[in-house]
Amino acid sequence: MPHRSAHVTETRSGARRVVSALPLVSRVGSRLCLVLSVAVAWTCAGAAAQAPTTTWSGVYSAEQAAEGEGLFLDVCAGCHQPDMSGGEDAPPLAGAPFVTKWDGHALADLFQLMRRSMPKGDEGSLSPAEYAQLIAHVLHRNGFPAGPTALPDSLDAMKRIRIAARQPGQ
Ligand code: HEC
Numbered sequence: 001m002p003h004r005s006a007h008v009t010e011t012r013s014g015a016r017r018v019v020s021a022l023p024l025v026s027r028v029g030s031r032l033c034l035v036l037s038v039a040v041a042w043t044c045a046g047a048a049a050q051a052p053t054t055t056w057s058g059v060y061s062a063e064q065a066a067e068g069e070g071l072f073l074d075v076c077a078g079c080h081q082p083d084m085s086g087g088e089d090a091p092p093l094a095g096a097p098f099v100t101k102w103d104g105h106a107l108a109d110l111f112q113l114m115r116r117s118m119p120k121g122d123e124g125s126l127s128p129a130e131y132a133q134l135i136a137h138v139l140h141r142n143g144f145p146a147g148p149t150a151l152p153d154s155l156d157a158m159k160r161i162r163i164a165a166r167q168p169g170q
Pocket residue numbers: 072075076077078079080089090091092093098101110113114117118119120121134
């Protein structure tokens with residue numbers, strides 16, 4: 001059976017090749033681990049030295065907030081009022097009581113609440129990008145500063161941003 005013996009030979013030589021490559025793999029692997037652990041330690045040290053990101057850090061762009069304002073007037077103002085002062089139909093979204101209520105929460109909590117329950121009666125009808133625009137408008141209305149980049153419409157990114165009633169260090 002010539003076919004079968006040829007197959008066995010091929011497998012054997014293949015196995016030899018794998019075995020001889022192993023020491024190289026483990027050498028490269030341990031070097032890679034060293035490089036990675038140094039990189040991780042460096043990144044962690046950098047993050048600890050930085051101030052935490054809050055709503056005072058300029059986490060949305062002015063353009064994004066302006067887009068959110070148009071959307072808010074169309075979809076939300078009927079209940080929350082154009083100036084967000086609220087009324088019989090809905091609570092205020094601007095002013096000290098609102099900011100105090102949300103103080104210390106991650107922006108992700110506000111994002112989740114909006115996506116799940118607003119606009120009331122048509123819940124979840126907007127895109128993540130539109131909810132992010134609305135949050136930008138709410139932040140702007142509450143006196144938080146705009147920054148160079150738009151607020152990302154991702155839950156993970158918003159988990160890293162805290163709503164802070166007072167500017168840290170003030
Ligand atoms: C039909 C009326 C109505 C519309 C339209 C509406 N809301 Fe609301 N909203 C409410 C009511 C009522 C509440 C109070 C909580 C509840 O009943 O779910 C609320 C609560 C909220 C809250 C939580 C406030 C807090 O401090 O807990 C946010 C944020 C919010 N709305 C944002 C929006 C946004 C953004 C839109 C537009 C996309 C919108 N709402 C559209 C009626 C409305």
